[in-house]
Amino acid sequence: MSKEWPLWEIFIRSQNGLNHRHVGSLHAPDAETAILNARDVYTRRKEGVSIWVVKAVDITASQPSLKGPIFDPAEDKVYRHPTFYDIPDDVEHM
Amino acid sequence: MYAQMVKSEGSSGEETPEEREFQDRIDRGEKIEPKEWMPAGYRKTLIRQISQHAHSEIVGQLPEGNWITRAPTLERKQILLAKVQDEAGHGLYLYSAAETLGISRDEMYEQLHSGKAKYSSIFNYPTLTWADMGAVGWLVDGAAIMNQVPLQRTSYGPYSRAMIRICKEESFHQRQGYHIMMKMARGTEAQREMAQDALNRFWYPALMMFGPSDANSVHSEQSMAWKIKINTNDELRQRFVNETVPQAEFLGLEVPDPDLAWNEEKGGYDFSQPDWDEFFEVLKGNGPCNKERLGARVKAWEDGAWFRDGLTAYAEKASARRAASATAAE
Ligand SMILES: [Fe+2]
Ligand SMILES: [Fe+2]
Numbered sequence: 001m002s003k004e005w006p007l008w009e010i011f012i013r014s015q016n017g018l019n020h021r022h023v024g025s026l027h028a029p030d031a032e033t034a035i036l037n038a039r040d041v042y043t044r045r046k047e048g049v050s051i052w053v054v055k056a057v058d059i060t061a062s063q064p065s066l067k068g069p070i071f072d073p074a075e076d077k078v079y080r081h082p083t084f085y086d087i088p089d090d091v092e093h094m
Numbered sequence: 095m096y097a098q099m100v101k102s103e104g105s106s107g108e109e110t111p112e113e114r115e116f117q118d119r120i121d122r123g124e125k126i127e128p129k130e131w132m133p134a135g136y137r138k139t140l141i142r143q144i145s146q147h148a149h150s151e152i153v154g155q156l157p158e159g160n161w162i163t164r165a166p167t168l169e170r171k172q173i174l175l176a177k178v179q180d181e182a183g184h185g186l187y188l189y190s191a192a193e194t195l196g197i198s199r200d201e202m203y204e205q206l207h208s209g210k211a212k213y214s215s216i217f218n219y220p221t222l223t224w225a226d227m228g229a230v231g232w233l234v235d236g237a238a239i240m241n242q243v244p245l246q247r248t249s250y251g252p253y254s255r256a257m258i259r260i261c262k263e264e265s266f267h268q269r270q271g272y273h274i275m276m277k278m279a280r281g282t283e284a285q286r287e288m289a290q291d292a293l294n295r296f297w298y299p300a301l302m303m304f305g306p307s308d309a310n311s312v313h314s315e316q317s318m319a320w321k322i323k324i325n326t327n328d329e330l331r332q333r334f335v336n337e338t339v340p341q342a343e344f345l346g347l348e349v350p351d352p353d354l355a356w357n358e359e360k361g362g363y364d365f366s367q368p369d370w371d372e373f374f375e376v377l378k379g380n381g382p383c384n385k386e387r388l389g390a391r392v393k394a395w396e397d398g399a400w401f402r403d404g405l406t407a408y409a410e411k412a413s414a415r416r417a418a419s420a421t422a423a424e
Contacts, residue, residue, distance in 0.1 A: 002403045004200045007193065024256070025190040027199055029402075030409035041186050044179065045263075064130040 007056040008034040010041075012048035020052050028053075096150040096214045096238055098305040098377070100143040103135035104316040120321055125251040128194035136320055140250055141195050142211075143322060145202045148188035149213035152206075155181045156387050157221040158230060166224060173270050174227060180263050187259055191252040207392045215373055216303050218381030219295070225278050225285075229292035231271015233300040233338065239264045240334045241304070244324035253322070272341065279345040286346075293342065294350045298368035304331040306370055336362045 005027040011020035023042050028034035034053040042048065062070055078084045087094055109117075113133055119126070126132055155178045162178065165171035189199055205211035216234055221227065242264065246257045278289035304327040308314040317323035325333075342349050351366045375381065 002399050003406055004198060005402070005406065007190075007199075024187055024259075025193070026186060029405040030412065033405065033409075040179075041183050044176075044183065061129070064127070 005029050008038075008053045009056050009059060010034070010038045011052035011054070012038075012042055013050040014048055016049060020050065023047075025056060031055075096154075096241065096303070097143045097146040098212070098214060098303070100139065100146060100313070100317070102139040102313040102316040102320070102322075104312070117319065120249045120319075124249075125254065126249050127251045135316075136322075137195050139317060139320070140253065140322055141192055141197050143317075144188050144192040144195075144253055144256075145197070145205065146212055146214075148185045148192060148202070149206045149211055150217065151181050151185035151188060153213045153217045153387050153391060154234075156390055157217055157219070157383075158227060160221050161224060161227050164224070165227075170274075177231070177267050177270060180267065184256075184260050184263070187256040188253075191250075191256045194252045203395065207388070207395060209379065209388065212377065214303060215376040215381065216299050217387060218376050218383045219299050220383050222295075223288050223292060225274070225288040225292035226296070228271050228274030228278055228289065229296040231267050231269075232275050232341070233271075233293075233296050234303070235264055235267035235271060236338060237300050237303045237334055239268060240330050240337075247321070247324060249321035275345055275347075279347055289345070290347050293347050297350050301331055301334070301365075301368045302370075302373045302376075304328075304334070306373065332362050335365050339363055 006029075007025050008028055008031070009025050010023050012023050013020045026034065026037050026041055028037050031053055035051050038051050038053060043051070074080075112131060116126075116131065116133060116136075126136075158174060158178050158181075162171060162174050165174050189202060192202060193199060202211070206213070216237075221230065239261065242257055242261050246254055246261055248254045248257065275289055275292075278285045280286075306327065308327045314323060314326065318326075339349055339354065353364065353366045355364050356362075357364045376384070379385075
């Protein structure tokens with residue numbers, strides 16, 4: 001059997017001014033073909049103005065099991081949010 | 095449905111703490127994402143269900159592809175081509191959702207081509223006339239929508255996102271089908287008859303799409319607890335009949351069911367069940383078009399092998415050339 005084409009993750013910018021956003025993945029032999037395929041698979045209704053493709057194996061992801069140690073430290077730092085500070089209503093423009 | 099009679103794999107013994115925590119997350123409405131812990135049964139059942147759904151989208155292109163070259167106008171041809179292309183896209187969204195669970199694309203193809211994996215029974219019926227393009231869009235895509243809309247809320251993130259994309263595209267499918275039916279039903283007497291004939295042939299196979307009653311099925315119960323199934327088959331079928339009958343009346347066509355009657359008390363129609371023996375025969379591979387459909391699919395895959403291999407060889411060569419010129423530049 002032939003070799004399976006690598007998997008590419010597809011990111012699309014829907015309009016200028018917005019970030020590229022992950023929309024899904026697809027198989028293609030190389031990056032150029034991945035972009036062509038992404039156009040057909042993910043932008044049939046003008047959903048994008050720009051496409052990024054990244055080989056799925058090249059993405060390093062944080063471990064789901066380390067969600068706690070990685071993200072929990074931000075939890076008790078409420079002073080990073082403006083709502084933490086009580087400012088009297090008389091003070092305007094703040 | 096597009097995934098009919100998917101057996102779910104509940105765990106056998108006592109519920110472990112991980113399983114309890116997993117179920118709690120689902121009950122709280124949290125989404126499960128790839129690489130997170132999940133029960134082996136959840137993974138297995140989802141792979142089965144999503145790949146079966148994907149296979150249905152892919153094989154589902156064939157009955158309609160049959161009419162692309164014979165569409166009555168250029169506009170209808172463009173529309174049908176766009177619709178069939180959407181179905182290819184749906185298959186691809188779903189295959190990649192299934193791949194996040196750890197099965198490869200080639201494995202799924204292999205399962206389809208060897209007959210190990212199923213696809214929806216509906217695509218084993220022939221499309222004999224142009225009116226069938228109307229009936230398929232109206233009834234088959236209509237029934238698919240009925241199932242896919244609630245699945246947008248399914249617990250598995252990639253599956254849910256695929257469903258959301260698919261649902262956005264489906265309503266065009268149903269409307270273009272109904273539009274064909276309107277044209278035919280209001281055309282010449284011969285065209286009206288063709289439309290009626292298409293409805294006659296597709297009505298019961300469309301009802302079969304929801305699968306047999308699963309009110310007492312343990313598989314369905316487990317799948318519903320996991321939120322990979324949202325409604326029972328009977329609920330969806332009833333909803334489909336309730337919505338479709340008035341649409342048929344609007345067309346001036348008759349639903350081929352002498353027992354069809356509005357039931358005030360339940361607020362829905364009473365209707366006849368399809369022939370479930372026929373359904374099981376089709377599922378077993380003995381429908382009118384099973385061999386033709388699978389044969390066409392396997393042929394396309396095999397005939398394309400030299401092309402896929404060619405592109406792979408080219409990609410490897412090009413990347414070797416890039417690597418060589420990068421070293422030379424150093
Ligand atoms: Fe579809
Ligand atoms: Fe569709």
